[in-house]
Amino acid sequence: MQRDRGAMFGSVSQLTRKSLPFVVGVLGISYVVADVSIYRALVMLVAYGIIQLIVSRQLVSKWIIVVVLAGLFAGALAEYPDGSDLWPYQSYGRMIVEYHENPYIKVPADFPDDPVMERVLPMYRNVPSVYGPIMVLGSAVIARLTGESRTAGRLLWQSAGLGAVLASLWLMRRRGVDRGNLWLFASSPLVVYHLVNQAHNDVFVGLFLLIGCLVAERRRPVAAALCFSAAALVKLPAVIALVVFIVWLVGQREYRSAVKAVLASAAGSIAVMLPFGVSNVLEPVVGEKGAVNATSLWNFVRGDAATFLWRPLRSVESDAGTLLSVIAVMLPLIVAVVAAWRGRGCPLHRSVTVGLLAYFVFALHPSVWFLGWLLPLAALWPRDDALRIVGYSSLCLVTSQAWLMPVAARLSGDGQLDLVDRLASVSLGVSTLAGLWLVGRLMVPLSVDSDKRG
Numbered sequence: 001m002q003r004d005r006g007a008m009f010g011s012v013s014q015l016t017r018k019s020l021p022f023v024v025g026v027l028g029i030s031y032v033v034a035d036v037s038i039y040r041a042l043v044m045l046v047a048y049g050i051i052q053l054i055v056s057r058q059l060v061s062k063w064i065i066v067v068v069l070a071g072l073f074a075g076a077l078a079e080y081p082d083g084s085d086l087w088p089y090q091s092y093g094r095m096i097v098e099y100h101e102n103p104y105i106k107v108p109a110d111f112p113d114d115p116v117m118e119r120v121l122p123m124y125r126n127v128p129s130v131y132g133p134i135m136v137l138g139s140a141v142i143a144r145l146t147g148e149s150r151t152a153g154r155l156l157w158q159s160a161g162l163g164a165v166l167a168s169l170w171l172m173r174r175r176g177v178d179r180g181n182l183w184l185f186a187s188s189p190l191v192v193y194h195l196v197n198q199a200h201n202d203v204f205v206g207l208f209l210l211i212g213c214l215v216a217e218r219r220r221p222v223a224a225a226l227c228f229s230a231a232a233l234v235k236l237p238a239v240i241a242l243v244v245f246i247v248w249l250v251g252q253r254e255y256r257s258a259v260k261a262v263l264a265s266a267a268g269s270i271a272v273m274l275p276f277g278v279s280n281v282l283e284p285v286v287g288e289k290g291a292v293n294a295t296s297l298w299n300f301v302r303g304d305a306a307t308f309l310w311r312p313l314r315s316v317e318s319d320a321g322t323l324l325s326v327i328a329v330m331l332p333l334i335v336a337v338v339a340a341w342r343g344r345g346c347p348l349h350r351s352v353t354v355g356l357l358a359y360f361v362f363a364l365h366p367s368v369w370f371l372g373w374l375l376p377l378a379a380l381w382p383r384d385d386a387l388r389i390v391g392y393s394s395l396c397l398v399t400s401q402a403w404l405m406p407v408a409a410r411l412s413g414d415g416q417l418d419l420v421d422r423l424a425s426v427s428l429g430v431s432t433l434a435g436l437w438l439v440g441r442l443m444v445p446l447s448v449d450s451d452k453r454g
Helices: 004-031 038-057 064-076 086-099 132-145 152-176 179-186 187-196 203-219 221-232 235-253 255-276 280-288 305-309 320-341 347-360 368-373 382-409 416-454
Strands: 292-294 317-319
Touching: 004 038, 004 064, 004 203, 004 305, 004 320, 038 382, 064 152, 064 187, 064 255, 086 132, 086 152, 086 305, 132 255, 152 179, 152 203, 179 255, 179 382, 179 416, 187 203, 187 368, 187 382, 203 221, 203 347, 203 368, 221 235, 221 255, 235 255, 235 320, 235 347, 255 280, 255 292, 292 305, 305 382, 320 347, 320 416, 347 368
Parallel strands: none
Antiparallel strands: 292 317
């Protein structure tokens, strides 16, 4: 009898283990494509994130993983993105190919009769490109291929994001990353929703950073420096990875390699920016340096703790001031330099992860999709650390959605949604503390592994 019960429970456990990936797929697809209430969407997102982490602990067939991921990505491509970043991308590329104008000087509002420009949200129509020239050049290619088509435009951007995810998976597999960590990355709610469905360009930053770290492992400093520069030429704050790399080389007394890396990155960056004008490229990015949003840690310092702790919807955008802006830039740079020095005996991806995570935690204007820079690198960490990083990204995604959904409901007149408002504030406090803890936690193995290698 006891054997029968044991066999029965074993069969149930095995069936549960095999079914959990499919539960993740159903939850993920439903979250992306289903039109449900705000409360139900949040419940699905939380369940999706939790079960996705649990599955990474199981020994699941690779074919089950492939089927589930195929479903998740198909759902992400099938649904029209509700975000607003895709059409600014397209508009900057269209300025180049259709009007032969500089998107760092012109703005979408300068072309009021263009159907693509009309899809840009009003708040962004008077903003020149704040993205790097590599991103703008890529936008020009997609704009040339898709023209005025809404469907072709969004599908090609989403497909490009999926292509970057698949390229990252291929590189991870060649590096020897195990199946659990591959699952953690590819099925992450942030990857499926923000990087594929919403087509945020952070997926390309993550790919460049991953390539840079893998190339650095092969002692090719110039190639690695160019990859990190390419990431920064999509989004400028990713330059932190280049700083980490230079300090990491100096810490290993590879002074000649460090000099080569600096010269290569400087020459490559200037060459790409020159056609648009170096000052034109940098000015829009520098002009937004002081913008602070309601989810920023620095609301405490600004005397707006009530906004941060209890009412995250009270503040939308404001200026942090010069001093706080400088501190918010310098603090993650200091953490990045310390991480690079402590981790000079470790694989580079560890120090880069810590430096970029510090930037997200201490940013004046944090956006959850910035964590897409870290997720490919997280797969290179040991399983427990990868779980922490991916789990933190899912927590931040829940926080951002809980914060944005009541905003959308209020704008549409659907009510105050006080419960979600309160949940957003609690989640914001928890995710901030989790981010601070995670930066410290990931710092620990840097010095330990360095000591062992020394």
